[in-house]
Amino acid sequence: MNPIIDISNIEFQYSGAEKPTLNIQQFQIQKGEKIFLFGPSGGGKSTLLEILAGILVPQKGQVSILGQNLNQLSSVERDQFRAGHLGYIFQSFNLIPYLNVRENIELPLHLSPLRRSRLGDNLTQKKEFHHIVTALGIDHLIEKKVTELSVGQAQRVAVARALYGKPELILADEPTSSLDHDHREKFIHLLFRICEESKTTVLFVSHDRSLEKMFDRSVKLSEINQVGQS
């Protein structure tokens, strides 16, 4: 089985920085896995996510997602690839403030023809939308302004948006750090339940190891990152 994420020999250094931030020999994630990646703040977790999202390009090495080598794509193609195959969840402030909940969730469908075509016709789109918002318990909020939501509700809207249109991979950058402990676990249960339905792969990044046990596999960034090891 081909890995959904396949990184080999990458090295990334911010322009102006004295030493590289990341140097990863080998890192793979299989389809459907739920991976917990942890490490201290400033350790390069977000940088790795941005590389996987195709926002940053490593100076050396290969990054391949779903068998597609990102290095071979132009920046416009990488943007389209990200729009079609990846769902991204931030730590907080995930939502566009001037769109309501529904418009926020529907936004990726407007940006990606691929996500649209996966859902087929309007009716299927509506069904899927209804299914996701009901599963996440935000069906009563869809016409609300996003500024009226609680933090927990906003994060669930972010999950709905990341998943709408069935992307294969979810990248989550500390999405629970603004939630209290009880809500964190609930949030992750919810995320997993809905991801399992469509066999979506989840790469979850956090500095807080208390959630580690809920995942299939846990990876310590410093173990795969050669920078700072020597």
Next chain:
Amino acid sequence: MIFLKLALKSIQNRRVSTLLTLFSIALSVCLLLTVEKIKRSAEEGFTQTISQTDLIVGARSGPMNLLLYTVFNIGSATNNISWKTYEEIKKHPAVEWTIPYSLGDGHRGYRVVGTTQDFFDHYHFRGDKQPEFQEGKGLADLWDVVLGAEVARVYKYKLNDPIVVSHGVTKTEGILHHDDKPFRIKGILKPTGTALDRAVYVSLEGLEALHMDWKDGAVPTPEQQIKPEQIKKEDLKVQSITAFFLRTKSRIETLRLQRELNNYKEEPLLAIIPGVALSELWKGLSYAEQAFRIISWVVVVIGLVAMLIALLTSLNERRREMAILRSLGAGTNHIVMLLVLESTLITFFGALAGFGFYLSGLLVLENWLIKEFGIYVNALDVRGMDLIYIGATLVAGVLVGFIPALQARLSSLKDGLSVRV
């Protein structure tokens, strides 16, 4: 078009600052169009003061002089044309009509023009417009007078008021009054926005009657004075006129007739084509309007700079929004497009509102402008030039929009997805 929707929602979200920006652009566009309109109206009021007249004929002097004292009642004639010559030319086969025109006296700073019914029948301005009466009627009796709109308005004259004509034209009240022979106001013309508003019209005979008892340009002594009721229209013989307007039967005869009149054997005459002379004169007078136009363009620039500042200051708080869009698959070019769309929409609606202010303002003020300032504006007369100005503002708005857009692109490239706010 998702980015159009995003841009609309985004500027809606920043309603207050957007409205202020939009308003400042609207005001500058409105000012620009108004200056242009007033300039055009002034030019038309000037060059269209007389129309359908093919030649103006006077005693030989300079063409500008002849134009100024006939059409604008400015300056004075050096010599007169004899009535005999006038009668002869009037009978010329190429002539359709003529309007005799005599100057010399004034009324409280306004010119008194001696003419005939021909003036009311044939004088045209602004294409096919003719002088019309707002009150009363034309010149029937010897002592009848018709007032231009401004004269009547300034001195609050009413029909049948008596009027005293002064000898010569002075800026204020005259010194020598023909107060032994008062006229009666029998008609008041509608405002035209031309020099017609600033003149007083009497019959040629009336003008002649005033000076009947004058000897060698001297005021008559009380014994010599002839009472007005002793003078009959039939007794008067018009000796000379200052100039006359002429219409040819066919336009192609104008040049030939002009040459013929300029070589007239009996008397030295000068014939000019008013349209050509008027345009030349206007070109020499249009410095001020250039200055106005420059000022209004500067105001447009200030409006656009206000938009630029508003957009640039909002960029920092929108970095997070850009990162979200990037995470959803928007490229940096999309970010540029979004911001350029926003500034384009603001300029577009600003320009549209400005055009609206301008049109509605003119419609409301149309009558007031012509009454108070003698400026004739036709609000609904939108010219290609107006659209070019609106278009130029739009293009400038789009170009200005690229500054914050490229700035956003730069910061978005730098931020990637990790903006800490």
